[in-house]
Amino acid sequence: MVGMGAAAFLFSFVLGIFAVLAGVGGGVLFVPIVSSFFPFHLDYVRGAGLMVALSGAISAGAPLMRKGLADLKLGLPMALIGSVSSIAGAMVGLSLPAETVQLLLGIVIVAIATIMFLSGKSGYPEVKVPDALSKALHISGIYYEESIKKEISWQVHRTPLSLVFFLMIGFIGGMFGLGAGFANVPVFNLLMGVPLKVSVATSGLVLSINGAAAAWVYMFKGAMLPLIAVPSIGGMMLGSKIGAKLLTKVNTGSVRVIVVSMLAVAGIRSLLKGFGI
Amino acid sequence: MNQDTLGKPPVQNEQLAYAGVLDKLSHFAMLFLGGSYAAYVFLLLPQKVSINAMAANWHLKASVMQEKLNAPVGWSFMASPESFLRGDALSYLAIIMICMIPVVCLLFTAPAFFREKRPIFGVIALLQVLILLVAATGMLVR
Numbered sequence: 001m002v003g004m005g006a007a008a009f010l011f012s013f014v015l016g017i018f019a020v021l022a023g024v025g026g027g028v029l030f031v032p033i034v035s036s037f038f039p040f041h042l043d044y045v046r047g048a049g050l051m052v053a054l055s056g057a058i059s060a061g062a063p064l065m066r067k068g069l070a071d072l073k074l075g076l077p078m079a080l081i082g083s084v085s086s087i088a089g090a091m092v093g094l095s096l097p098a099e100t101v102q103l104l105l106g107i108v109i110v111a112i113a114t115i116m117f118l119s120g121k122s123g124y125p126e127v128k129v130p131d132a133l134s135k136a137l138h139i140s141g142i143y144y145e146e147s148i149k150k151e152i153s154w155q156v157h158r159t160p161l162s163l164v165f166f167l168m169i170g171f172i173g174g175m176f177g178l179g180a181g182f183a184n185v186p187v188f189n190l191l192m193g194v195p196l197k198v199s200v201a202t203s204g205l206v207l208s209i210n211g212a213a214a215a216w217v218y219m220f221k222g223a224m225l226p227l228i229a230v231p232s233i234g235g236m237m238l239g240s241k242i243g244a245k246l247l248t249k250v251n252t253g254s255v256r257v258i259v260v261s262m263l264a265v266a267g268i269r270s271l272l273k274g275f276g277i
Numbered sequence: 278m279n280q281d282t283l284g285k286p287p288v289q290n291e292q293l294a295y296a297g298v299l300d301k302l303s304h305f306a307m308l309f310l311g312g313s314y315a316a317y318v319f320l321l322l323p324q325k326v327s328i329n330a331m332a333a334n335w336h337l338k339a340s341v342m343q344e345k346l347n348a349p350v351g352w353s354f355m356a357s358p359e360s361f362l363r364g365d366a367l368s369y370l371a372i373i374m375i376c377m378i379p380v381v382c383l384l385f386t387a388p389a390f391f392r393e394k395r396p397i398f399g400v401i402a403l404l405q406v407l408i409l410l411v412a413a414t415g416m417l418v419r
Contacts, residue, residue, distance in 0.1 A: 004332060005318060039335065039336050040335050040336070041335060041336055041337055041338055041339070041342075043338055043339040044335060044339065047339075051372060051375065054375060054376070055307075055375055058299065058303045058306075058375065058378055058379075059303050059307065061296070061299050061303070062296040062297075062299045062300035062303065063296075065288075065292050065293075065295055065296035065299070066288060066292070066293065066296045067288070068286065068288045068289075068292065070292075071292075072289075072291055072292055072295060072386070072398070073395075073398060076398060076401045076402060076405065077401060079405060080401055080404060080405050080408070083405065083408050083409065083412075084408060087408075087412055087417060091417065091418060094339065098338060137397060137398075138395070142286045143286065144286060151286055208378075208379055209379045209405060209409070212375075212376040212377075212378070212379045212380075212409060212412075213408060213409055213412045214412075215372070215376045216351075216376065216409075216412040216413050216415065216418075217412070217417070217418055218339075219350060219351055219369075219372070219373070219376075219415075220350055220351040220415040220418045220419075221339050221340065221343075221350070221418060222339040222340065222342060222343035222348060222350045223339035224350075224369070224372060225331065225335060225348075226314065226317065226365060226368030226369050226371070226372060227317075227318075227328060227331050227332070227335075227365075227368075228335065229372060230310060230314040230317075230368055230371070230372070231314070233310065234310070234311065234314075237307075
């Protein structure tokens with residue numbers, strides 16, 4: 001029985017390495033793959049998935065915030081909306097039959113794999129005119145880009161539309177126990193025009209708050225098992241640290257293809273399980 | 278817009294307040310998580326529900342397993358010192374601590390927002406705390 005915990009630790013460790021190298025959050029890999037290959041009920045995998053994503057974001061958060069990369073003024077309004085919908089998502093997810101959730105998870109994961117395969121990213125998007133809401137809230141910033149030794153100043157647009165997106169992302173994250181960094185980052189970067197590094201770092205802030213909100217629903221519904229969640233958190237965090245060290249030494253493009261393929265396989269497997277096949 | 282610069286731009290005080298609390302709490306929570314889990318799986322403390330019983334039922338839906346085993350949920354393990362000083366309950370407490378970290382960080386950050394004359398964000402931070410605390414009471418799932 002403890003062996004299964006050790007297996008969850010090792011599996012999460014490997015996933016943690018791949019997650020960092022592919023530039024995706026741990027939760028989005030953890031839930032579909034662990035639910036496909038481990039004997040745990042999907043309820044506990046989703047609970048553990050939320051904790052995996054939340055713990056990773058929390059442990060990486062402080063240095064990113066001190067560097068001005070994770071931005072509170074950008075993240076807090078999105079988290080406020082997203083946390084409410086993530087609670088709702090968790091409640092809906094736990095009230096549905098497992099087969100339905102498994103089927104929906106399969107659809108979401110295949111969609112994520114497709115988006116990851118097709119979507120681009122922009123290091124320093126240019127926003128010529130900020131929208132009225134972001135101007136009123138003074139959502140803008142400046143950070144020091146080490147790689148080019150320059151200050152990068154940024155401002156945002158399409159804030160109201162982005163709030164709607166964060167509402168949906170929160171719901172999906174809570175329902176399936178996914179970290180939702182896969183969706184936060186493109187919305188910040190491609191829709192709002194936030195520099196990529198600020199998008200990734202602020203996504204962690206949003207994720208930590210949304211995950212903490214939804215995790216309570218899993219705890220009160222009995223869907224949070226320390227026996228599964230704790231080794232998964234430990235494995236993912238250790239793997240992420242190793243992955244970060246390997247980041248400069250491996251071809252991340254190839255790893256991303258592997259991870260997208262893994263997601264596609266896990267998504268199709270979830271779909272089949274959802275159909276009872 | 279990129280600019281050549283001589284020094285790094287200053288980071289806002291509320292960011293530093295959040296980061297300072299987050300740094301300390303995250304380290305403490307992770308240490309507690311590791312220690313409590315070791316006490317749990319190496320049987321250093323008694324358990325409310327044995328590991329074998331848990332493993333024999335983890336294929337069941339949460340509501341079904343809960344009915345069968347009456348494992349700790351929410352704050353139930355805090356009912357008495359006997360129910361609290363158990364391996365599974367302490368591991369569970371570590372998870373709760375991680376979930377409470379954003380609440381504490383925001384409580385420390387909200388006054389900094391007001392001091393820095395950004396009251397809207399102070400209010401947003403307090404509203405966020407309220408949402409997280411309401412979730413933590415469990416009143417939404419009863």
